[in-house]
Amino acid sequence: MTDLPRAANAGGRSVSVHLPSVHFKTLMSFNPFYEQPMTPFWVAADALRDMYDLGNGHIVQRIRRAFGFDVELEPSGCLVVSDAFRKPGNVVLHFEPGAHVAWQKQNIHPRAREVYPESLAVLQDFIRSRPGMHFMEVGKRFSGLDGVENFTRQPLDLTIRRMAECEYFVGIVSGPLHIAAALGLRCIAVINFPAASEICLPTLKDLDQVESEWFYPQATLLHQDAGSDMVPLFSSHTLAAAFDGEVYPYWSARYLPLIHEHL
Numbered sequence: 001m002t003d004l005p006r007a008a009n010a011g012g013r014s015v016s017v018h019l020p021s022v023h024f025k026t027l028m029s030f031n032p033f034y035e036q037p038m039t040p041f042w043v044a045a046d047a048l049r050d051m052y053d054l055g056n057g058h059i060v061q062r063i064r065r066a067f068g069f070d071v072e073l074e075p076s077g078c079l080v081v082s083d084a085f086r087k088p089g090n091v092v093l094h095f096e097p098g099a100h101v102a103w104q105k106q107n108i109h110p111r112a113r114e115v116y117p118e119s120l121a122v123l124q125d126f127i128r129s130r131p132g133m134h135f136m137e138v139g140k141r142f143s144g145l146d147g148v149e150n151f152t153r154q155p156l157d158l159t160i161r162r163m164a165e166c167e168y169f170v171g172i173v174s175g176p177l178h179i180a181a182a183l184g185l186r187c188i189a190v191i192n193f194p195a196a197s198e199i200c201l202p203t204l205k206d207l208d209q210v211e212s213e214w215f216y217p218q219a220t221l222l223h224q225d226a227g228s229d230m231v232p233l234f235s236s237h238t239l240a241a242a243f244d245g246e247v248y249p250y251w252s253a254r255y256l257p258l259i260h261e262h263l
Contacts, residue, residue, distance in 0.1 A: 001045070002077035002182055003060050005033035007069035015067070018042075023175075026156045030079040043067075049213070056203050057259045059213040073256035074218050077182030084164035089133040092163050092180065093123075093148065094171035096139040108210060109193040113172045116224050119190060120145065122236050123170070129240075136162065138176055168243065173214060186251060187219040188242045196223040196231040201249070202259045217256055220247050 001017045001024075008015040014035055018024065028034040045063050048054065054062035060075035097104075097113035104112035115123075120143060127135050127147045136149040138159050151162055160179060163169075169180035169187045180187050194210050202217035203209075215221065220242045227233030230248045238247060245251040 002027060002031050002034075002079060003075075004063065004067070004069075005031060005035065006078040007064050007067070007072075009033045011069055013069075023156055026160075027079065029157065030081060030160055032080050033078065053206065056205055057213075058203065058216060061259065062213060071259075073259070074253060075181075075216060076184070076218075077178060079160060079164075079179060079182040081161055081164035081183070084161065086167060087134070087165050088167050089130075090166040091133055091135045091168040091170060092166040092176070092185070093135060093137040093143070093145070094139050094169070094174055094176040095120075095137075095143055096141060096174065097172060098174055104193075111192060113174070114192065115172060115190055116192075119224055119234055122234065122239060125236055126239050136166070138163065173211065181216050181219070187216060188239075189215070189219055189221050190224065190234060191221055191231075192224045196221075196226050196228040196233070199228070199231045201230065202256060204258060204261060217259075218249065218253065220249070220251075222247070 001019045004015050004017050016035055048066045049059065049062065052066070054066050057071065058075035060077070061071045064071050095115045101113050124145055127145060134149070135145070135147060136151045137143060137145065138154070139152045142150045142152045151159070160183070163176070163179060163185070164183050166185055169177060169185045171177060171190060173189055173191060177187060177189060198209060199215065199221065201215055203212045203215070206212070221231045222234040222238055222242060223231050224234045232238040232247060241247050249255050
């Protein structure tokens with residue numbers, strides 16, 4: 001929702017958005033294009049997605065297409081912290097799943113959105129090996145990792161402000177990951193579904209693959225169960241390689257225009 005006001009503004013139009021969430025007002029306080037007055041014509045974005053073919057790409061790109069806005073190659077929300085100073089080497093971590101995880105564990109993966117203990121051990125070793133970097137964790141519950149600043153249980157506005165100072169995000173696909181993408185951080189998503197062999201980014205064709213519309217094509221994905229050429233198995237080697245830009249898409253925009261290919 002934070003992208004639509006920006007998309008409309010770029011086209012010389014205006015749009016009102018609303019999300020039935022206690023976090024909506026806080027999020028929009030960081031959106032310079034948000035117009036608070038509600039317009040009389042409303043469209044449910046999730047209904048558009050479910051009822052119509054909105055084409056390929058990330059959900060942000062599909063919703064832009066539905067409203068006739070230009071589709072940017074790098075999809076993200078729009079959050080701006082004007083006085084933030086991004087510090088190279090700052091990393092924000094987040095490992096807690098959201099409200100839908102119970103259904104996902106019953107229907108998709110028995111350990112949906114978990115960061116496995118062995119993965120946390122890999123992260124711990126990585127943190128110790130990079131003394132020049134600063135690690136901070138957000139969310140409701142601290143993982144207990146050594147060498148990590150505990151910034152959990154903080155108000156959302158303070159969390160966004162601190163995240164805006166970071167260069168990287170590491171964690172599950174979650175609200176904080178979407179915040180990180182909206183702030184322009186380099187994101188490394190730690191996942192366990194769908195199978196790595198079933199993931200191809202950017203999403204060139206809508207095949208009803210779970211999560212396909214939520215994976216950011218500019219982000220790096222590391223899989224905890226098995227790997228592929230595009231989504232390698234999470235390990236100490238691949239985690240370090242991801243930070244160093246040696247894992248697809250290599251912190252590059254080279255492959256983002258592929259969504260314009262006709263299949």
